[in-house]
Amino acid sequence: xxxxxxxxxxxxxxxxxxxLRIEIISTNIANSETTRTERGEPYRRxxxxxxxxxxxxxxxxxxxxxxxxxxxxxxxxxRIVYDxxxxxxxxxxxxxxxxxxxxxxxxxxxxxxxAYEANAxxxxxxxxxxxxxxxxxx
Amino acid sequence: xxxxxxDTLKTALDVQLKRQELHAQxxxxxxxxxxxxKYIAFEEYLQESQMKLKLSTTHEKHLPPATRVVTAKxxxxxxxxxxxxxxxxxxxxxxxxxxxxxxxYQTLARLMxxxxxxxxxxxxxVR
Numbered sequence: 001x002x003x004x005x006x007x008x009x010x011x012x013x014x015x016x017x018x019x020l021r022i023e024i025i026s027t028n029i030a031n032s033e034t035t036r037t038e039r040g041e042p043y044r045r046x047x048x049x050x051x052x053x054x055x056x057x058x059x060x061x062x063x064x065x066x067x068x069x070x071x072x073x074x075x076x077x078x079r080i081v082y083d084x085x086x087x088x089x090x091x092x093x094x095x096x097x098x099x100x101x102x103x104x105x106x107x108x109x110x111x112x113x114x115a116y117e118a119n120a121x122x123x124x125x126x127x128x129x130x131x132x133x134x135x136x137x138x
Numbered sequence: 139x140x141x142x143x144x145d146t147l148k149t150a151l152d153v154q155l156k157r158q159e160l161h162a163q164x165x166x167x168x169x170x171x172x173x174x175x176k177y178i179a180f181e182e183y184l185q186e187s188q189m190k191l192k193l194s195t196t197h198e199k200h201l202p203p204a205t206r207v208v209t210a211k212x213x214x215x216x217x218x219x220x221x222x223x224x225x226x227x228x229x230x231x232x233x234x235x236x237x238x239x240x241x242x243y244q245t246l247a248r249l250m251x252x253x254x255x256x257x258x259x260x261x262x263x264v265r
Contacts, residue, residue: 004155006159007155007158007159007162008167010159010162010163011162011165011166013166014165014166014167014168017166018169019170023265049171050167050169050170050171050183051170052163052167052170052173052174055258063159063160063163063176064161064163065163065167066165066166066167066170100204104205111169111265112169115165115168115169115190115223115229118165118168118229118233119162119165121233122158122161122162122166122236125158125161125236125237126158126162126239126240128159128240128244129154129155129240129243130249132243132248133151133247135247135248136247136250136251136254137250137251137253137254138251
């Protein structure tokens with residue numbers, strides 16, 4: 001039947017998904033003022049897209065946790081700021097800045113941290129259960 | 139030779155483990171858009187099966203009812219969501235339930251040990 005180690009695996013996918021999310025948020029914050037990228041436009045905010053993972057083992061669906069399906073680039077408008085002294089300003093003196101909103105990133109980061117902690121807690125609880133099972137008959 | 143306590147406890151332990159799996163799955167997907175929480179309706183099934191399958195033995199040669207195997211069925215809760223991404227995992231509730239289930243698991247494990255201890259006592263003391 002189901003195994004204890006599958007449960008640990010599920011929580012591990014949750015941990016790595018949230019860690020990747022924090023990584024992406026860090027990148028967004030680090031690049032919140034980046035006006036030049038390789039594509040010649042300001043940096044675009046990145047968002048991970050999560051999806052539930054259900055493995056098919058011998059024709060039976062088995063819970064597999066979560067995966068990051070892809071990293072999506074937010075297509076929303078760039079921020080436009082008037083700064084004629086900026087080297088990337090256009091002829092009217094306006095600079096296009098990344099569509100990163102720091103406040104939003106911070107909120108997302110706290111969310112990701114909480115979700116990470118919840119997954120870590122699930123691992124600890126599973127561990128306590130396995131330990132209890134090992135004590136049977138002692 | 140062994141009574142059905144072992145079977146009952148084993149089933150209960152298995153179900154708690156399956157529950158833990160679903161808690162882990164729900165928590166891992168707490169931020170997945172459109173995900174709906176999964177759970178096991180075990181007590182409901184147990185109650186139902188106990189009410190339905192009460193066989194009475196009216197004759198001394200009637201066999202007692204066989205041990206029922208209660209299978210845990212995974213259910214998806216499709217109801218409302220608290221966030222606007224159609225995800226209905228309530229992480230606080232999920233964690234509380236998880237802790238409760240873990241304690242239940244530990245209690246069941248201890249009961250199993252106590253059961254084994256009784257047999258040990260019998261085996262050691264009778265000669």
